[in-house]
Amino acid sequence: MNRLGTATSPYLLQHADNPVDWWPWSEEALAEARRRDVPIVLSVGYAACHWCHVMAHESFEDAETARLMNQNFVNIKVDREERPDIDAVYMTATQAMTGQGGWPMTCFLTPQGEPFHCGTYYPPQPRPGMASFRQLLGAVAQAWQDRREELREGAGRILQELAKQTGPLPEAAVDTRVLADAVVKLAADADRERGGFGGAPKFPPSMTLEFLLRHHERTGSAEALSLVDECAEAMSRGGMYDQLAGGFARYSVDADWVVPHFEKMLYDNTLLLRVYTHLARLTGSPRALTVARATAGFLLERLGTDEGGFAASLDADTQGVEGLTYVWTPEELGVVLGADAEWAVRLFEVTESGTFEQGTSVLQLRRDPDDTQRFERVRRALLAVRDERPQPGRDDKVIASWNGLAITALCEAGAALNEPRWIDAATRAALAILDIHVVDGRLRRSSRHGQVGEAAGVLEDYACFADGLLALHQATGDTRWLSEATKLLDLALERFADNGAPGAYHDTADDAEALVQRPSDPADNASPSGASALASALATASVLVGSDRAAAYRDAAEQALTRVGQLAVKVPRFAGNWLAVAEALATGPVQVAVVGVDPEAWSQLRTTAARLVPGGGVVLAGEPDSAPLLAQRPLVDGAAAAYVCHGYVCDRPVTSPDALEAALAR
Structure with missing residues (x-):
């Protein structure tokens, strides 16, 4: 039976015609496993994943392998991008059992969904130290027949241990000393010859670079800026960056940034657009400016959808061959x-x-x-x-959180580089998410071709989209975006907070589908964690909303930071967005409120502010009293004026770009 044919996930649709009797994740699938009293094969991947395609061709398209799977298991296929909550639960188990993780992820579960054996890719034939997938299927099926209770007990112990390991971190400050120490640790881990951090494979450390740029702006640290310069230059010179059309691949398989893993992800390119934009405005680097413009062009030309949003990714493969295009x-x-x-x-x-x-x-x-x-x-x-x-396949589902990242990047880049069409594209994306993804006042995770999926939005969806709407409010002056953003933030604070640990958050809402664990991972990885994205949005909102809510939002952002103090100290590479948020709070965040009678009157002041405001700062222009940040800030002798504030301390208003530049330099 083809149960995947109506999915909104291109990854599930890729498997719709397999001889494997796949189920999407559902209570019906779990009930079927309980009815048959057989274990579950959970296969998790995503549409642009090269090794997911390889395992599909070798195993899931093979009739004999499918027979073994159908006879002995209930088989569930999950798109990790559509259901990050499921992926997080079982990836934690996979890493605990094997010491590593990745996709495709292959887990064997009890009918109750408890994991008892996990791994990643399995080959069709045995290899040294690795059983074939068919051998594994046979061994697990036999173990279920002979040692069922032992497997159940082992799964229970695994979940108990994971619960201990994944609880909230103890509170610890992220102060200026921690920020300075993070730069020292990152410098020690840097590859000063080739750029970047660590060895092969090398992933773009986007949020870490954003932190280092903000740290340089606050402290003048030459070390922090040189780390960004070296990495940004190396990434843009090698094969990971598309020298013809712009845009970045997922990672470099070697330490020299030569050979990419060819899939291109929306989140990587939005985060890198921010980095190269901020590097260009800070240093005037022609290379950074070129890369920023080309990356924005890639987003609009290659990932834009008819509905106005942005597609998830381009495949690593073309006609089954990696990099063929x-x-x-x-x-x-x-x-x-x-x-x-x-x-x-x-x-x-x-x-x-x-x-x-x-x-x-x-x-x-x-x-x-x-x-x-x-x-x-x-x-x-x-x-x-x-x-x-021939072109690589495109995963054209629209993910709420990744579109939020795209909206933020396009607004910031559009304002800093004077590209209003990028802000127009961000506006279209915001309208698409609001029109399609908001159902009964709640945010859904994904859509495709205008059809919204069933999966509920997770914390990163609420937080990243709210952050994008706040950026759009600044770029356009329209208070609708501020209103929509605060609705999302208030709902996130209400539904995702860990009530037993102030400042900690779960990745799923309190009324979401109950899994064997409620995921809660504060670490930043390829994209911001839900909790760090929420802290970022709260910090920004705290200076954009009226005084009645400002203190509550700032307090929530600061309290969230205390839950990652240990993470920031020990492994700053997995706390890049957190550290960037801490830098923004350390500078205020800086606020520039520009008031005038019309855009022509305030345009020069706004352009200067957008170019010079520190990362994480806020710039808003409009008529006096047209938005909370512009309230009680009048014109100066009838002329447009800019008000610069750091946290709760404000300078005297200025009326010329030169005076504004001097104020921001202070």
């Missing part, structure tokens, strides 16, 4: 470029032996071209040919 040989460049080919081969480091697989190379740009017009001619020619090649 993107790689080149010297001969191919010769055919496309003619007389420009030899120059392009050297510039992009396309070698005869190849930098990737089977003699192909990923394009790199380790130095600026000596002829920019020639480079642009070559880039356009190669991109035109590449666009005629």
Whole structure:
């Protein structure tokens, strides 16, 4: 029976025609396992995942493997992007049992959903130290017949142990000393030769870089800025960055940023757009500016949906081959470029032996071209040919939290780089999420082609989308966005708080579907944790709302920070967004309220503020009293004026861009 055919998840739809009798996650699936008294195979992945495709082809499309699965198990397929709550519960179990995690994730559960054996990818044939998937299926089925109670008892012990490990962290301050120490620890972990942190594989440390930029702005730390410069330069020069069309792949498989894992995720590109925008406005770096503009173009041109939102990702594979769309040989460049080919081969480091697989190379740009017009001619020619090649699949579901990140990035970049069309795109995305994802006053996680999914929004959805709406309020001056943001924040504070540990939050609402554990992970990873995103939105909202709610929002943000003090001290790379929030609070956050009679009167002041306000700061322009931040802030002698405040302390208003620049420099 095809139970996946009507799913809103492209990942589930990829498996709809498997011979495996898949169920989506549901109470009906668990009830079927209880009725048959058989264990559950839980397979978790996502549409752009290369090894998910490999295991699907090797195992889930194989008739004999499917027979074993159907005969002995109830088989459940989950899109981790659509159900991050399920993914979080069983990924924690997988990491506890195996010491590592990843996707595809393969877990064996009791009919009650308790995990008793977990892993990731399993091959179709045995390998040294690794059983084949069929062998594993047979062993688990036999163990269920012979040692059922033992497996149940073991699953219970696993959950008890996980409950101990995943409880709220003790309270600890995140003060200026912790922020300074975090820079020292990050510097010790930095790869000063190749850029970035740690060894291969290298992931873009977007939120860590945002923290370091904010720390530099507050303290003047040359060390913090150099860490950002080195990493941002290296990432944009290697193959992880698309030298033809902009946008970043998920990670580099090597330490030199040469070969990417080719999937392109919405969240990576939104977070990196913020980093390169802020680096460009801080340093004037031409490279950072180029990358920021191209990344914004990638979001709009490659990930935009008809409904106005942004799609989740582009696949790592094309026609089952990883990177097929993107790689080149010297001969191919010769055919496309003619007389420009030899120059392009050297510039992009396309070698005869190849930098990737089977003699192909990923394009790199380790130095600026000596002829920019020639480079642009070559880039356009190669991109035109590449666009005629088979293209990677697109996971076109719309995720609320990731669209919130996109709205924030496009608003900040649009304001700082004077690109109003990016703000227009952010507005369309916000309208799409509000129109499609808000059902009976609650936020849903995902949609596809305008059809909303059933999965409830998790904390990161409420928090990231609220943060995006607050950015949109600043970019447009429209108070509707502030009102919608505060509704989400108030609901998050009410429904997601851990009432037994002030400042801690669960990732699911108190009335959400009950899983074997209620997930609660404060660590920042590839994207902000729900709790850190909430703290960020609360800190911003605290200076945008009226005085009746400002103190409550700030207190909630500060209290949330105390729950990650130990995390920030021990592993700052997994607390990047938290540290960025702490930097914003340490500077106030800085607020610039620009008042005038019309946009023409205040435009220069607003442009100056958007370019110079520290990261995490707030800029709002409009007529006096048109928004809470602009209340009781009159014109000065009939002229537009800017009011600069740090926390609860305000400077005298200024009326010229030069005076505003001086005030922000102080």
